[in-house]
Amino acid sequence: MNIPSIDYLLDEAAKDNQPIWQIVLREEQADSGLSIDELRERVKKTYDVMREAANGGISSEIRSVSGLTGGDAARYYRHLKNRKNLLGSLSARAMAYALGTSEYNAAMGVIVAAPTAGASGVLPGVLLAAQEEYGFTDREAVNALITATGIGAVIATRATISGAQGGCQAEVGSGSAMAAAALCDVMGGSARQTTHAAAIALKNALGLACDPVAGLVEVPCIKRNGMYACMAIAAADLALAGVESFIPPDEVIDAMYQIGCNLPACIRETAEGGLAITPTGLKAKRRLFF
Amino acid sequence: MSVNMFDILGPITVGPSSSHTAGAIRIGLACRMILGQDVKKAKVTFYGSFADTYRGHGTDKAVIGGLLGYNTDNVKVRDSLQLAQLHGMEYEIVTAEEPRFHPNTVRIEAQGADKSVSLRGVSVGGGAIRLVELNGFAIDAACLYDTLIVFHQDAPGTLAGMAQTLSGCGYNIGNLRLSRDRRDGNVITIIETDVPVDPKTVAALSQVHNVKGVVSIPKF
Numbered sequence: 001m002n003i004p005s006i007d008y009l010l011d012e013a014a015k016d017n018q019p020i021w022q023i024v025l026r027e028e029q030a031d032s033g034l035s036i037d038e039l040r041e042r043v044k045k046t047y048d049v050m051r052e053a054a055n056g057g058i059s060s061e062i063r064s065v066s067g068l069t070g071g072d073a074a075r076y077y078r079h080l081k082n083r084k085n086l087l088g089s090l091s092a093r094a095m096a097y098a099l100g101t102s103e104y105n106a107a108m109g110v111i112v113a114a115p116t117a118g119a120s121g122v123l124p125g126v127l128l129a130a131q132e133e134y135g136f137t138d139r140e141a142v143n144a145l146i147t148a149t150g151i152g153a154v155i156a157t158r159a160t161i162s163g164a165q166g167g168c169q170a171e172v173g174s175g176s177a178m179a180a181a182a183l184c185d186v187m188g189g190s191a192r193q194t195t196h197a198a199a200i201a202l203k204n205a206l207g208l209a210c211d212p213v214a215g216l217v218e219v220p221c222i223k224r225n226g227m228y229a230c231m232a233i234a235a236a237d238l239a240l241a242g243v244e245s246f247i248p249p250d251e252v253i254d255a256m257y258q259i260g261c262n263l264p265a266c267i268r269e270t271a272e273g274g275l276a277i278t279p280t281g282l283k284a285k286r287r288l289f290f
Numbered sequence: 291m292s293v294n295m296f297d298i299l300g301p302i303t304v305g306p307s308s309s310h311t312a313g314a315i316r317i318g319l320a321c322r323m324i325l326g327q328d329v330k331k332a333k334v335t336f337y338g339s340f341a342d343t344y345r346g347h348g349t350d351k352a353v354i355g356g357l358l359g360y361n362t363d364n365v366k367v368r369d370s371l372q373l374a375q376l377h378g379m380e381y382e383i384v385t386a387e388e389p390r391f392h393p394n395t396v397r398i399e400a401q402g403a404d405k406s407v408s409l410r411g412v413s414v415g416g417g418a419i420r421l422v423e424l425n426g427f428a429i430d431a432a433c434l435y436d437t438l439i440v441f442h443q444d445a446p447g448t449l450a451g452m453a454q455t456l457s458g459c460g461y462n463i464g465n466l467r468l469s470r471d472r473r474d475g476n477v478i479t480i481i482e483t484d485v486p487v488d489p490k491t492v493a494a495l496s497q498v499h500n501v502k503g504v505v506s507i508p509k510f
Contacts, residue, residue, distance in 0.1 A: 028295040066346040105305030117308040152298040215343040217306040
């Protein structure tokens with residue numbers, strides 16, 4: 001599909017008063033030659049994989065391939081089950097599922113890299129939690145995922161979703177924008193509100209460094225997935241209340257790209273800056289590789 | 291710029307990294323498909339970031355998994371090193387330095403029962419790959435389309451013969467790139483098509499004068 005801007009999505013949606021997911025499906029159908037039903041079926045399969053991964057991550061204390069991380073998702077899920085959580089129920093569940101997915105990813109489990117493997121926890125974390133809280137159908141969840149994909153496609157087209165190119169703002173920031181849009185959409189937000197939810201979420205991640213310890217998708221990535229899932233919910237909540245981003249969504253995406261280009265290489269996935277070169281980060285790296 | 295919906299909402303892959311795991315699986319799988327037979331022996335050389343982090347990212351398991359024929363969503367990739375032994379595949383993992391190469395580069399030297407392939411691939415992010423060197427020839431293939439790899443002699447009319455065969459069978463050539471070692475020497479031509487080329491046409495293509503071999507890699 002070729003979706004150059006959020007404005008394009010909104011203009012097309014306004015023409016026949018359609019939701020964003022309709023426009024995204026139409027664009028992808030034209031490009032791929034697949035039918036709407038085939039596309040929906042594939043998205044549904046994707047959602048099933050997301051659910052399996054999130055549950056796989058919280059159900060037992062898994063360890064990552066490196067042995068550096070693991071067990072935090074199960075720890076937080078127990079906290080939630082014991083009703084000790086400070087976060088509201090929706091955010092707490094999203095935190096648990098996002099952490100679970102990310103730990104499952106670090107343990108070489110099968111995940112959906114939406115938009116990337118490193119940021120794969122945010123979108124399923126938010127959507128699965130919201131479905132449990134509000135009981136919408138899988139079909140509605142699929143629509144929300146398609147909406148999120150439209151937002152992700154614009155970011156990938158205008159900017160980047162690669163940490164090596166744009167830092168963590170491009171990965172977990174994009175994931176958070178996609179999740180905010182999905183949630184706003186499925187909770188009845190208008191097309192305009194949905195895009196502003198994405199903009200508010202992305203603004204909140206601008207400048208975020210990609211500085212993984214030992215170059216692995218674990219520290220700080222796993223917890224960051226949980227935290228940005230909660231931020232996505234906050235962004236959707238604001239948008240549903242009628243709060244708008246002062247800077248329009250396309251301009252926020254362009255700003256993210258411009259910031260990414262200006263980030264030094266040491267905090268763009270090279271593990272040569274930030275947390276990666278703290279004494280503890282370097283010690284962990286030495287223990288793993290030497 | 292056009293993007294695929296399931297590159298944003300996906301790929302479905304074993305973790306932990308789209309570039310260091312998913313991409314590595316796809317390069318291994320591409321190598322297996324080019325070889326066209328089971329891999330008996332493989333030497334895998336990691337460069338750059340692949341060399342530095344392959345253990346923590348499971349990049350070794352990823353490449354070996356791909357060489358066993360597993361795609362990114364196959365959970366067997368996790369146990370591919372053991373499964374290689376079970377399938378009688380010998381492998382060796384080494385690291386090397388080559389500053390000119392892309393940081394996520396792997397070279398695979400794979401031997402089958404009666405063929406061998408040397409492939410250098412690059413993982414460019416999000417699970418996307420580029421094959422950049424095949425049997426010493428600089429090539430460029432991303433496996434985003436159905437791809438034909440044609441090995442042939444550098445001689446007048448060979449390309450015309452190939453194009454004629456494809457058009458005669460109703461196929462449109464989307465992209466075409468040649469790479470030769472020297473004038474009148476050996477050539478590798480990469481042809482990308484919008485739909486998979488059927489085995490009959492592949493066979494006809496391999497009968498074209500001066501063509502030595504054709505490998506068909508469906509989009510994956």
